[in-house]
Amino acid sequence: MIVCPNCNHQNPDGAVQCEACYTPLPATTQCPNCGTTVQADASFCGQCGFNLKTPEPESQVATAVSSPVSESDPDRLPDLLTIDPLVSPDPLVEPPPPTSPEPVAEPMLLPPVPIAESTPVSSATQLQNQSGRLLHLQTNVVIELPQGLPVVHIGKPNDRIPPDIDVSGFPNSEIVSRIHADIRADGDAYYIEDVGSSNGTYINNVPLLLGNRHRLRPGDRIALGKGDKVSFLFQMS
Structure with missing residues (x-):
């Protein structure tokens, strides 16, 4: 049934104008999900809630990848880069002979300091829905x-x-x-x-x-x- 937007009279499917007040009726179509008659400009189906404005998938565009080929000779490989020779390492220097160690004072032992236990803080944020x-x-x-x-x-x-x-x-x-x-x-x-x-x-x-x-x-x-x-x-x- 098509409801007249002017007088709310229920008209049969396919009617062009209202039988009661002769007001032009909106165009109708069928829901592709459940087959219920809905208006052509409706966003959702009133019977099953199907979204009638689903966007079409975008076309995929292929991207061409160019290869480094010489214009004069396509079979010729590109020239390799010239690498500088390695620099010779510095000569090893022998370490000085060991000397007698100086006496070291024994460290003083201090009583352990109690560490206060920290309360773990949750990083989760409570989100409130409107x-x-x-x-x-x-x-x-x-x-x-x-x-x-x-x-x-x-x-x-x-x-x-x-x-x-x-x-x-x-x-x-x-x-x-x-x-x-x-x-x-x-x-x-x-x-x-x-x-x-x-x-x-x-x-x-x-x-x-x-x-x-x-x-x-x-x-x-x-x-x-x-x-x-x-x-x-x-x-x-």
Whole structure:
């Protein structure tokens, strides 16, 4: 199905314009990994997460190596370098005859000095990964994204997929679907996608089409539903 970016009407695959509002529909193609229908300009497959923008391998360029061959006679070997003769070594000088050794005073033995044990210092540096959070713009409430979850579900309580971030307590939450959007964590990167909400998901006032993923960057404005009534600001901490 192709979702209309204007009215969210679900149109059959292959449709050129929306059946409800006659808005031109974006071009679609199939994911080469799972065969799901996705938009032609999508970066990731909404079904299996396959990267649709894999770069083509660069061509290898052969490097020619020139050989030192004479231009006049290719079979002629290059002339050898002339090596200077070795310098004759200096004559050996006999050492002087040994003399009687002078008496040497015995060294004084000092008590051993205790050495303080040093505490080993670990050179390993603890690296702290950045974590994401959402600032609710209507109430200034900060929601930390749960750590250790590959997928964070956003919505309201339901019997199918309980939300990891419950927005039912925020004002105007009636425009948010029970299963609205997902945020996926990949290392220090976060991606958001709409999972079939009724009123849509908007990134910086641009509708996020079903099946597309958007990589979140600090300062991105996320609106759940139309009218920017339930919106968040993505931040990194």
